[in-house]
Amino acid sequence: MNSELLKYKDISIRYGEKKVLSHFDLDIKKGDRIxxxxxxxxxxxxxxxMPMGFAHQTSGNLYFNNSLLDSNxxxxxxxxxxxxxxxxxxxxGSVNEFIEEVFSYSFNEGKLDRTKLRRLLVYLGxxxxxxxxxxxxxxxxxxxxxxxxxxxxxxxxxYLLDEVTSSLDSALKEKVANYFLxxxxxxxxxxxxxxxxxxxxxxxVPVGV
Amino acid sequence: xxxxxxxxxxxxxxxxxxxxxxxxxxxxxxxxxxETVVSVSRMIxxxxxxxxxxxxxxxxxxxxxxxLWLLVxxxxxxxxxxxxxxxxxxxxxxxxxxxxxxxNFLILLYFNMFVVDLENLFDARYLIPIxxxxxxxxxxxxxxxxxxxxxxxxxxxxxxxxxxxxxxKRHEAILPYARKSIKLALKPSIASMSTTxxxxxxxxxxGQIIAGSSPILAVKYQMAIMVGIYVSTVMTVAIGIFMTIxxxxxxxxxxxxxxxxxxxx
Numbered sequence: 001m002n003s004e005l006l007k008y009k010d011i012s013i014r015y016g017e018k019k020v021l022s023h024f025d026l027d028i029k030k031g032d033r034i035x036x037x038x039x040x041x042x043x044x045x046x047x048x049x050m051p052m053g054f055a056h057q058t059s060g061n062l063y064f065n066n067s068l069l070d071s072n073x074x075x076x077x078x079x080x081x082x083x084x085x086x087x088x089x090x091x092x093g094s095v096n097e098f099i100e101e102v103f104s105y106s107f108n109e110g111k112l113d114r115t116k117l118r119r120l121l122v123y124l125g126x127x128x129x130x131x132x133x134x135x136x137x138x139x140x141x142x143x144x145x146x147x148x149x150x151x152x153x154x155x156x157x158x159y160l161l162d163e164v165t166s167s168l169d170s171a172l173k174e175k176v177a178n179y180f181l182x183x184x185x186x187x188x189x190x191x192x193x194x195x196x197x198x199x200x201x202x203x204x205v206p207v208g209v
Numbered sequence: 210x211x212x213x214x215x216x217x218x219x220x221x222x223x224x225x226x227x228x229x230x231x232x233x234x235x236x237x238x239x240x241x242x243x244e245t246v247v248s249v250s251r252m253i254x255x256x257x258x259x260x261x262x263x264x265x266x267x268x269x270x271x272x273x274x275x276x277l278w279l280l281v282x283x284x285x286x287x288x289x290x291x292x293x294x295x296x297x298x299x300x301x302x303x304x305x306x307x308x309x310x311x312x313n314f315l316i317l318l319y320f321n322m323f324v325v326d327l328e329n330l331f332d333a334r335y336l337i338p339i340x341x342x343x344x345x346x347x348x349x350x351x352x353x354x355x356x357x358x359x360x361x362x363x364x365x366x367x368x369x370x371x372x373x374x375x376x377x378k379r380h381e382a383i384l385p386y387a388r389k390s391i392k393l394a395l396k397p398s399i400a401s402m403s404t405t406x407x408x409x410x411x412x413x414x415x416g417q418i419i420a421g422s423s424p425i426l427a428v429k430y431q432m433a434i435m436v437g438i439y440v441s442t443v444m445t446v447a448i449g450i451f452m453t454i455x456x457x458x459x460x461x462x463x464x465x466x467x468x469x470x471x472x473x474x
Contacts, residue, residue, distance in 0.1 A: 053461035054370050071460030075378075083374040087367040101385075107376035154376055 003066055005030055005158060005187055006051055011060035013043045020046070021208050024060070033181060033188040033202045042208030044191045045085075048160045052083045079107045082151040086163035088143045095138075095146055096131045099153070108154050120149045123179070125172060140167040148176060158187045165194045212420045224249075263337065272331035279340055283309045286348045290449075294356040295470050296457075304452035308351070312445030313343045320437050339434070342413065346398065346438045347445035354394035354446045355453065362386045362464055370463070379462035387450045394446045398439050405435065 006028040013021040021043035028034060036044045049055035050062050053074035062069045064077045091098040103112045121130065124145045135143060144167045151159065159180065165173040177196040180188055190197050198204070215223075227249060234241040266278060287305040291298050317340050321327045327335055362369055362383070372382040405411055413434060417427040457468040 052370075052374050053463065054374075074461055078373060079376070081374075085367070085371070087371070089365065089368045090371060091368065102372075102375045102377075105372070105376040105381050106378045150375065 004028060004063065005032075005065060006189075007063040007066075008047065008050075009061045009063065011047070011050075011057045011062065013046055014058040024207065026205060028187060028189060030187055031185060033190070035190045035192065035197050035202050035204045036207050037204050038207035044207050045162055047207065048083070048162050048189060048191060051077050051081055051160065053078070054083075075107075080156055081158040081160060082154065082156040083160045084147055084151045084162065084164045086144075086166050088140050088147075088167070090143055090147055091135050094132055094134050098135070098146070099131075099150065102150060102154065110155050112153065117149070117153060120152060124149065124175065141169070141172070144168060145172070145176075152179075157185060159189070161188065161190045161192070163192055165192060165196065170196075263333075266337065267333045270333045272329070275331050275333045275336050278337065279314065282340065282344055283313070286344050286351075290348060290351045290355060293352045294359065296355070296359065296453075297468050297470055300456045300468055301453050304456060305351070305355075305449060308445050308449035308452050309344065309347065311448050312347055312443075313340065313441045316437060316441040316444065317343060320433070324433050324437075339437070342434060343438055343441040347442045350394040350398065350442040350446045351449045353397075354390040355449055357393050358386055358390035358450055359457070359464075359468070361389065363469075366464070373462055379458060382462065383454060383458070387454075390450060391443075391446050395439075395443060398442050402435050402439065405431070411435075 004027045006026075008024055008026040011021065011024040012019075013024075020041065024043075024047070026034070026047075036047065038044055046055045046057075050057060051064055051069060051074075053069070053071070064073055067073050069077060091101075093101075099112060099117070102108065103110075126142075126145070130138075130142070130146075135146075138146070144164060148164055161180070165176050168176065173194050173196045177194070177199070180186065181197075181199055181202070190202075227245070230245055231242055233239065234245065266274065283306055286309055287302055288298065290305055291301050317336070318330060320339065321330045321332075321335060325335055325339075330336075365386075369382055369386070372385075373379070411431050411434075414427045414431040417430060418424055422430075457465055459465050
């Protein structure tokens with residue numbers, strides 16, 4: 001049985017009096033790649049934050065792995081899901097310190113694969129010495145790439161990607177999109193204005209129309 | 210040897226000195242005349258009250274009354290921490306009170322039992338002034354650490370959430386902010402220990418010397434007090450953060466918006 005990993009059921013979102021999204025349904029199965037499309041302010045980012053417990057619906061239910069997402073199950077969801085936002089406020093300190101800290105977190109049981117790290121850095125156009133650089137020395141695009149690399153290194157298989165290619169040049173946008181889309185067993189939910197994500201096998205889901 | 214008494218006339222002579230700052234303020238148009246008059250008046254009233262109050266308390270010297278007074282001091286310190294930081298009193302009063310009790314009262318008992326070696330642990334003459342010194346310092350530390358902690362975690366909410374999304378448990382995501390705030394709060398105590406005696410003679414030591422103690426005894430007390438202050442500040446500040454976390458973060462590990470008094474950021 002290929003049951004849903006994530007299931008948005010009759011989700012409505014309101015901020016105060018303002019209706020943002022009404023009766024939204026979406027089933028996401030393992031291996032799905034979904035591109036959420038809609039005008040800004042339609043609630044796309046909120047939908048992406050909900051499985052992490054960073055935002056909540058006003059009504060409706062969200063299921064992760066067939067159980068209702070609540071303050072208990074959200075921790076299971078966080079173990080399996082990588083959420084990468086467009087926010088570039090990542091860390092205070094060096095890239096190396098950041099990587100070490102993230103690998104010290106309890107939910108990351110795997111060990112840091114240095115070879116994979118080096119390969120990813122090269123693939124995304126980094127010089128080697130970026131590891132000793134501090135985040136305040138990095139450009140927006142560099143921070144964004146480090147964020148992407150980090151999410152891949154910790155070895156999750158569900159990715160919620162919110163405008164992760166927005167600060168990259170077109171060659172890098174293409175590389176990032178290809179990297180994710182080539183991994184067939186990963187489940188991807190993407191928000192992006194970049195057309196590099198609009199490939200075959202990517203299902204476009206309209207939000208808030 | 211007793212200290213020379215300051216008569217009431219002499220006290221008035223002292224206040225006459227205030228003519229100098231008032232003149233300076235007037236001449237340089239500092240606009241501090243009103244403030245000076247108000248704060249000097251407050252100082253006189255508050256200290257006069259404390260003087261009478263402590264006289265009564267010392268004469269009475271009843272352990273239960275002394276302890277009750279410590280509790281009042283703790284409540285005032287907790288109230289002032291939460292207020293100063295702009296947090297919601299109802300949610301955070303209890304954890305803050307607990308942090309002050311554990312951090313100060315337990316250390317005070319140890320101090321009175323093993324350091325000063327008192328016969329009556331609850332002797333007002335020792336209990337209240339020493340507790341006051343502990344509490345005053347840990348109050349300052351607590352205000353620095355609690356306000357810094359909630360401020361930075363609120364300002365860096367995205368970074369905080371990001372660490373949750375990278376596999377941090379709640380306490381792991383919180384720890385870097387707690388660490389920073391605690392360090393910040395301890396810096397003044399550390400600095401004051403390392404400069405004491407050179408840059409400034411501590412007030413308590415000076416007071417003891419004037420009151421007739423030998424400088425050696427005064428120095429021994431001062432050392433003990435500074436260690437006591439440092440230990441109680443460390444404990445209060447650390448416990449303060451970790452106790453308040455329990456009521457200020459939800460089960461999703463996210464800072465509750467309603468722990469802050471006002472809704473405007």
